[in-house]
Amino acid sequence: MRKWWFSFLAALMMTSVFTWDMNQTSAASGQGIVQEAHNYMGTPYSFGGDTPAAFDCSGFVQHVYEQFGIDLPRTSRDQANAGTYVAKSDLRPGDIVFYQGTWRDGVSHNGIYIGNNQMIHASRSRGVSVVSLDNSYWAPKYHSARRIISGSSQEVAGVQESFEELPAGQYHDVASNHWAHGAIQELGESGVIAGHSNWHFLPNDSISRAEAAALLNRQLKLGSGGSLPFNDVSSSTFASGDIASVTAAGVMGGYEDGSFRPTEPITRAEIATMFDRAFNWKTTPSGNASFSDVSSSSWAAPHISRLASIDQVSGYEDGTFRPDQNMTRAEFASVLHRAIHQ
Numbered sequence: 001m002r003k004w005w006f007s008f009l010a011a012l013m014m015t016s017v018f019t020w021d022m023n024q025t026s027a028a029s030g031q032g033i034v035q036e037a038h039n040y041m042g043t044p045y046s047f048g049g050d051t052p053a054a055f056d057c058s059g060f061v062q063h064v065y066e067q068f069g070i071d072l073p074r075t076s077r078d079q080a081n082a083g084t085y086v087a088k089s090d091l092r093p094g095d096i097v098f099y100q101g102t103w104r105d106g107v108s109h110n111g112i113y114i115g116n117n118q119m120i121h122a123s124r125s126r127g128v129s130v131v132s133l134d135n136s137y138w139a140p141k142y143h144s145a146r147r148i149i150s151g152s153s154q155e156v157a158g159v160q161e162s163f164e165e166l167p168a169g170q171y172h173d174v175a176s177n178h179w180a181h182g183a184i185q186e187l188g189e190s191g192v193i194a195g196h197s198n199w200h201f202l203p204n205d206s207i208s209r210a211e212a213a214a215l216l217n218r219q220l221k222l223g224s225g226g227s228l229p230f231n232d233v234s235s236s237t238f239a240s241g242d243i244a245s246v247t248a249a250g251v252m253g254g255y256e257d258g259s260f261r262p263t264e265p266i267t268r269a270e271i272a273t274m275f276d277r278a279f280n281w282k283t284t285p286s287g288n289a290s291f292s293d294v295s296s297s298s299w300a301a302p303h304i305s306r307l308a309s310i311d312q313v314s315g316y317e318d319g320t321f322r323p324d325q326n327m328t329r330a331e332f333a334s335v336l337h338r339a340i341h342q
Contacts, residue, residue, distance in 0.1 A: 030094025030149055034114045037064045041120075041238035042210065043128040043263050050074070052208075052263060057109050060122040061096055064112065070148060076110040083148040088133075091145055097133070100143040107143055129236050164199070171201040178203065180330040187333055203330035210239040210262035212271070213252055216278055217242040222249050230260035237262055251277045269300035269323030276303035291321035298323070 040063075043055055050059030058076040065072050073079050080098045091097070091113045099109040111121025111131075120130050131138060166172065169188030174181055184201060217223075217239075226244035228234065233243055243260060246252045252274055254260045266274075290308055294301050300323055308314065308321075315321040 030092050032068065033064060033094035033112060033149065034120070036067050037112050037114070037120045037128075038238070040064075040128045040263075041130075042233070042236065042240075043122070044232075045122050045124050045127045049122075055122040055128060057111065057122045060128060061110055061112060065148065072148070077107045079110060080107045080144060080146060083146040086145045086147045088142065088145060092147070094149055095145050095147050097145045098143040099138060099141040101141055109141075113145065126236065166199040171199055171203075173200045174203055174330075178330075180334045183334045184330065201329065203333075204328050206265035206326040206328055207332075208263050209252070209260065209266050209270070210237070210243060212266045212274065213246045213262075214239040214242040216251060216274060217245050220246075220249070220251075220278060222246065222251075229258075230254050231258045233260045233262055246274075249278075265326040267324050268321065268327055269298075269304060271327050272307050272323075273300050273303040276306055291315050291319060293320040294323055 037060075040052060040055070040060065043052060043060075045056060046054035047056050048059070049055045050063055052063070055063065058074060058079055061076075061079060062072045062074060072082055076098060079096060083096070086092075086095055093113060093115045095113045096110055097113050097119050098107050100107050102108045109121070111119035113119050113133075114130065117133050118130050119133060120128065122128050123131070133139065133142065164172075167189075169185040169190075171184070171188075174184050178184075180203060184203065188201075222245040223241075226241075226248035228240060228244050229247070230243070233240055237243070239262065243252070243262065247254070247260075290305060294304055298304075304321055304323065
C-alpha cells in the first residue's frame with residue numbers, strides 16, 4: 001500500500017500539471033508565459049476579477065505575468081502601453097494582443113498569444129479559453145500587440161529583473177528555516193521533484209480539484225472518456241476528460257447544485273476520500289477518526305480514519321485533522337519524503 005502512495009505522490013510532484021518543470025528560462029520566456037496561462041483554463045469570467053477564482057481579461061493577463069515577477073498595469077488600455085509594439089505578422093508566444101470596440105470605444109480587451117494564430121484569454125461567455133485570431137467576432141476588432149518579454153530576461157517598459165541561479169534542491173522562496181526545507185531540498189537534489197520558474201518552489205500554493213483529477217487519472221490510467229454531468233465543466237474545461245473519468249470510476253464527485261467546481265482548491269478531507277476510493281484500502285475505520293475536529297457523522301470520517309490507521313495521512317499536534325484546509329505543495333513534499341524513508 002505504501003508503494004501505491006509513493007507512486008502517486010511521485011507522479012504528483014513530477015507532473016506538468018503544476019508547471020513545476022524548470023524547462024522555462026531562468027527569468028521568463030514566451031513559452032513559460034503560455035504554459036502558466038494554460039493552468040487557468042476553464043476559470044470563470046467576472047468583471048473586475050484578478051484571482052484564480054475568477055478573471056476578467058486584463059486581470060487574467062496581469063496575474064499570469066505576475067507569476068514571473070512582472071508587474072503590469074491593471075487595465076487592458078494601460079497594458080497596451082507596456083513593453084514594445086510588435087506587428088501582427090511578427091507575433092510570438094507570450095505577446096499580448098489587444099482588441100477595441102468590444103464593450104467600449106478604444107482598447108477594451110486583451111489576451112495572450114500562444115502560437116498557431118491563437119490566443120488564450122478570459123472571455124465573458126467561456127471564461128479562460130483558447131480562440132483563433134481569425135474568429136469572426138475577434139478578427140475585425142484586432143487593435144495591436146505588445147511584447148513584454150525580450151530574449152531570456154524580463155523587460156517591462158525598460159525595467160529588467162532576473163533571479164540568481166540556485167543549485168538543485170534550493171529555492172528562493174524556501175528558506176533554511178522553512179518547516180519543509182529538509183524534505184524539499186533532499187527531494188530536489190535527488191531529482192524526484194523540481195521547482196517552478198525562476199528557482200521558486202511555491203510551497204504554499206494549493207491544488208485545484210481539476211488538477212487533482214488529472215493527477216489521479218494519470219496514475220490510475222482510467223482513460224479520458226465518459227460524460228460530463230456537471231453544469232460548470234464543458235469539453236473546453238481544463239482536465240475535462242480526467243474529470244469525466246474519475247467521476248465515472250466513482251473516485252470523485254460533484255456537489256448538490258450540480259457543479260464540480262474545478263478551479264476550487266482541494267481540501268485535506270477531499271484528498272483522503274479520493275485516495276481511499278481510488279486505492280480501496282481494506283481496513284475497518286474507527287468511529288471517531290481519532291481527530292477532535294472530525295465527527296463520526298462527517299461524510300469524510302471513514303475515509304480519513306482508514307487512511308490514518310495505515311499511516312497514509314496524519315493530523316496536527318493539537319489533535320486536529322483540519323479537514324477543510326487546503327493541501328499545499330510543501331505538504332505533499334513532506335509526505336512524499338516521509339514515505340520514501342519509512
